[in-house]
Amino acid sequence: xxxxxxxxxxxxxxxxxxxxxxxxxxxxxxxxxxxxxxxxxxxxxxxxxxxxxxxxxxxxxxxxxxxxxxxxxxxxxxxxxxxxxxxxxxxxxxxxxxxxxxxxxxxxxxxxxxxxxxxxxxxxxxxxxxxxxxxxxxxxxxxxxxxxxxxxxxxxxxxxxxxxxxxxxxxxxxxxxxxxxxxxxxxxxxxxxxxxxxxxxxxxxxxx
Numbered sequence: 700x701x702x703x704x705x706x707x708x709x710x711x712x713x714x715x716x717x718x719x720x721x722x723x724x725x726x727x728x729x730x731x732x733x734x735x736x737x738x739x740x741x742x743x744x745x746x747x748x749x750x751x752x753x754x755x756x757x758x759x760x761x762x763x764x765x766x767x768x769x770x771x772x773x774x775x776x777x778x779x780x781x782x783x784x785x786x787x788x789x790x791x792x793x794x795x796x797x798x799x800x801x802x803x804x805x806x807x808x809x810x811x812x813x814x815x816x817x818x819x820x821x822x823x824x825x826x827x828x829x830x831x832x833x834x835x836x837x838x839x840x841x842x843x844x845x846x847x848x849x850x851x852x853x854x855x856x857x858x859x860x861x862x863x864x865x866x867x868x869x870x871x872x873x874x875x876x877x878x879x880x881x882x883x884x885x886x887x888x889x890x891x892x893x894x895x896x897x898x899x900x901x902x903x904x905x906x907x
Contacts, residue, residue, distance in 0.1 A: 700796070700883055700884070700885045701796050702794070702881060703793070703795075703894050704793050704877070705791065705899060706790060706791050706896065707740055707744055707791060707792060707896065715744070717906050718743060718900060721903045721905075726746055730742040730746065737789070741787045744792055745787055747900075747902075748785075749785055751902045753781065753783065756796060770851070771851055780798055782801050783797075784804040786804050786845075788806050788811070789808050790808060790876070791808065792806070795883070795889075801849045802881075802882065803844070803850070803881075804845050804880065805845045806879050807837045808877055809833075809834055809878060813833040821840060821858040821859065825862055825864070834878075837878050838871050842866060842869050842870065844880055845869060845880035846866045849883055868885070868886045869882040870882075872889075879891070
C-alpha cells in the first residue's frame with residue numbers, strides 16, 4: 700500500500716487552470732463548477748493526481764481508463780486489481796493505492812476548527828474520555844473516515860457506534876501539519892510519500 704500526499708497551499712488557480720484542458724469534458728465541467736478557487740484547485744489536482752497515478756500503475760492510458768461505482772458511489776477501476784482512495788482538505792490531497800485489497804484514506808489539517816457538537820456526534824463514549832482537544836478528535840475522525848471509505852459506504856453509519864480501537868487494519872499517521880487516516884491490509888506499514896506540485900504538473904501539457 701502506498702499513500703501520496705500533495706500539498707496544494709501554494710497553488711494559484713490562474714496559474715494551473717490551463718491544466719483542466721487535460722481532462723475529459725465531463726471531468727473538466729465538474730472542476731469548473733466549483734464555487735471557489737480553493738475548491739477548483741483541489742478538484743483539478745485531485746483528478747490529475749489520481750488519473751496519472753493509475754495510468755502509471757496500470758499502463759492504461761488516461762483516456763482509456765474506465766470506472767464503475769459501488770452502491771454508495773465509491774469509484775472502482777474496471778477490470779483491474781488496483782484499488783484506490785482519495786481525500787482532500789484545505790491545502791492538501793491524499794491518495795491511497797493498493798493491489799488486490801480495498802483501501803481507504805482520509806486527511807485533515809490539524810488546525811481544522813472542531814466544535815463541541817462534533818465531539819458528541821462522532822465519538823464513542825470511550826473516545827470522548829480521551830479526546831480533550833481538536834487534535835485528539837481529528838486522530839479518531841481520520842481513522843473512522845478512512846475505514847468507512849474502505850468499506851465504500853461513506854458516513855452512512857452512526858459514528859458513535861464505531862470505536863477506533865476496534866477497527867481492523869486502520870491507523871492514523873502524523874504528517875506534519877496533517878493527520879492521515881489509513882485503512883486496509885498493510886495500513887500500519889504503508890509507504891507515505893509527498894509528491895511535489897511541480898512533479899505532478901510535469902506529467903501534463905498545459906492547455907491555455
